[in-house]
Amino acid sequence: MAPKATILSADEIRRGLTRIAHEIVERNKGAHDLAIIGVHTRGIPIAARLAAKLSELEGVEIPTGMLDITLYRDDLSEVAHQPIIRETHVPFDIARRRVILVDDVLYTGRTVRAALDALIDLGRPLGIQLAVLIDRGHRELPIRADYVGKNLPTAKSEVVKVKLQETDGVDIVELWDLEDVK
């Protein structure tokens, strides 16, 4: 089976993240009190890349962390299989930081809601902003991203696959038919 379309190439992903990094600096007037936290799985390498770009732009080290939202999901009683719990590692005090929460795809908004709950249980950040590589629409909650690599109108019968060097050995975003990935 083949994807319906390639949405972003490796270069386009790189340029998209560079633009987001500039927008973050612009909006926050620098990067001195920022921290970046990626949501498992692909939010983590994207967060690391954004942190590297911000460090490059502003010359400051950006604390990074990883967040697993499994224990905060609102569908735990409905999922057919048991979700695997992965590591949450936030090795800094988020209470004195403006946190940029990072995920690969923004869809219904339920993952972000869970991530917000999980984050707030770690402390009370100065603020939380949301950065995603792809916003594919179909929100079920009143959540929007502050930084978006690409807005992509999709049908619910489609799947957005983000592949990254760190997790998949290649940088590419593809659109698939749900039927073809089942």
Add this chain to the structure above:
Amino acid sequence: MSAATTTTSARPRHLLDFTEWSPERLNAILDNADTMLQVLDRPVKKVPALQGMTVCTAFFESSTRTRTSFELAARRMSADVMTFAAGASSASKGESLRDTVEVLTQYKVDAYIVRHHAAGAAHLVARYSGKPVINAGDGRRAHPTQALLDAYTIRQEFGSLEGKTVAILGDVRHSRVARSNAELLPKLGAKVVLCGPATLLPAELGTLPGVTLTSDPQAAVRGAHAVMALRLQQERMGGGFLGSLQEYADTYQVNEGLMQEAESGAIVLHPGPMNRDVEISHEAADGPRSRILKQVENGQAIRMSVLYHLLVGRE
């Protein structure tokens, strides 16, 4: 995006003993306990995973620490907890276990944690409740969450149970902890040496894979990575098992002298409550090798993980 899901075969519905549990699933419980420990270290020591569920602790035998550990674990996972204390209930008026369970079921309980003096009681609750049951100790038979927290404490120390030797000394005959450890640890790759006076060492346990028996404490501890002292359960002994407490302590007590035989980094465990200076010396209980308080902390994390495994997800 959405979390990954397990794709392994159907999970066991209850934790009564380890018969139906694969090493893979047992390791998953230990792995997830790492996350639960992280939760316990945070300012908000609670996650919403079991929100809306009710867990009933049905203790037909006295217990403070195990019940408290389970209740806290359930609350840390956001479940509501209903405590059923048999001494203050209809059970003390002669109501059968089956009738008690059928009454409790009407309160829409989602899971039962059962302790009972009779072996097999948790199985019976599982049959009549229709809900997941965790055995919190049934007679001399099993105490699976204690064994899991022991395994977790050893793994935490050495990174893995593979190739490790665990010596368990004392009143093996009356110990559900010893029995559960003898079932669990070899499944996870460890060898178990059970040691005690011949009168307290049931021969049938020696037939379990990965388990050996000896009445020689030095031989049992030699090369061991973990040494567990069992409580001398005098309340379960009708007499005739021991010459005297002093004689027992002189030979089988886990103390600094005996620990010299163990591996240099060996740790000391005890399921509690301890009879200090009987099965374990003050020095061994409080010394640098002791992980006895760590076991208590790990117990809560393990119980959170067990609740997660049994209650989260559709069957």
